[in-house]
Amino acid sequence: MMFFNFAILLAGAGFAAAQSISELSSQCQSALINTAASSEAACLNPSGLISLALTSSNTSSIIPGVNTWLSGLCSQSACSNSTLQDVITNITSGCSTDLSSLGLSTSNVTDLISSVEAYYPTARQIICLKDTSTSTLCVPEILTNIQSATTTLSLDNIISLAAKLMSGQSTGIPSSAICTDCTQAAFTVLSQGLPQVASTVQSAVSSECGTNSTDGQMPSDVEKSATNSSTTTTSGAIAVSFGSLHMRAVIVVAVSAVFAILA
Template identity: 75%
Template sequence: MFFNFAVLLAGAGFAVASSGISSQCQSALLNVSASSSAACSNPSGLISLAITNSSSSSIIPGVNTWLSGLCSQTACTNSTLQTVITEVISGCSTELSSLGITTSNPTAIVTSIQAAYPTVRQLVCLKDTAMSTLCVPELLTNIQSATTTLSLNNIVALVTKLVSGQSTGITSSAVCNNCSKAAYTVLSQGLPAIASTAQSAVSSECGANYTDGQMPSGIQESATNSSSTTSSSGAIALSFGSLNMGVAAVAAVSAAFAILA
């Protein structure tokens, strides 16, 4: 499943929107949002998306604004990731737990997110040059056209159906395009163990050519590349499933690529 430390920020933000927030969590989010070192994640854009977006309006404009800001920033360092993740976990553990996000082992969460971050950042910053738009908003728009308005409420319900294997109304034509092929290619190069678990489903839904490892034409990697973030093959091999990420939080960063989950 795709995630980075945006999951933690979004998860806390969703808790705000759905059931209020503790003063401790509010303080943690404000500290992260105001931190110059955390600008690499455009945290204010993500938190604003989760907190201020109407439960009945589409999240797509907010997602586009957040990712546009994130992708134009220099990548986060491992040190920054550790600081932000630790602060959010410490301040918002109750809110995250209410969404099914287990925070009892912060070290494991930090290590896993540090390992996944470079690949996830590269993936969410893919751009369709023909459409002049980032791939995530483009795929979300396709899914919205095939299903319903992707509001906070509806997107959580949609991902819940995906996780439980229920019909969602998402058609192959909505998700099988150059953006999703590029997403799988990036995943297979950066996190091959995760990609391999999705290969059969992706091939079945979109065709064998979607998993051939070739980057399709017209897709550009738009993320600013300068970074001191590192990862190791050992870290990448960690079991992400053991982190028990809640579907509400995961939806914030993965719904567009749900077919690959």
């Protein structure tokens, strides 16, 4: 359930907003390009985010792009607090006007940085959970379940699902698609890392997926695949050059990737 929410909000809300912005400011484009090209930001796998942002909105499934991005992110060393601070500061400073147009406030960056630093380790562990029986990361696996039960998860369809999710409407997705060992593992990791957050969603997860999903046990067929070490430098900076539409998509996805877990 929380995997579904994360992926849907990331792709849907991000791209829906991207399609509604006529142009990014030149200052914001520069901030994004500099951040994505920085070796320091490699822990967020920006090249994988860019690949995801360039997915055809009408027909192609986002699942391969999500898998590519997360596979790269989870194999990278974790972002240090210094890196998170730099990324957030650079984007909120360079894109303050653009973010405001998306309804995202940048007035209290210090609190935002503190929140991201607190949530990031647990969020990273959750999105890097892997089903060992299939050697597949849990997020793309659950998205595949949803796609099999509904329709191709193209960006357009994801946007529609995101709109329903955020407005409280039924998405028509069966519990069997999202109530897996991955969901139980995600709740267990959440309860260990952020117990106060877990307590707020326990009732909903238990209601949707049964009491076993919130029993605090780690299923034997799910493992934490995230690389544990952290670093502030990684070789291999990337060069970025896009048209305005693609740049809009990339900036929103990049911002969503940092903040989606706080939504």
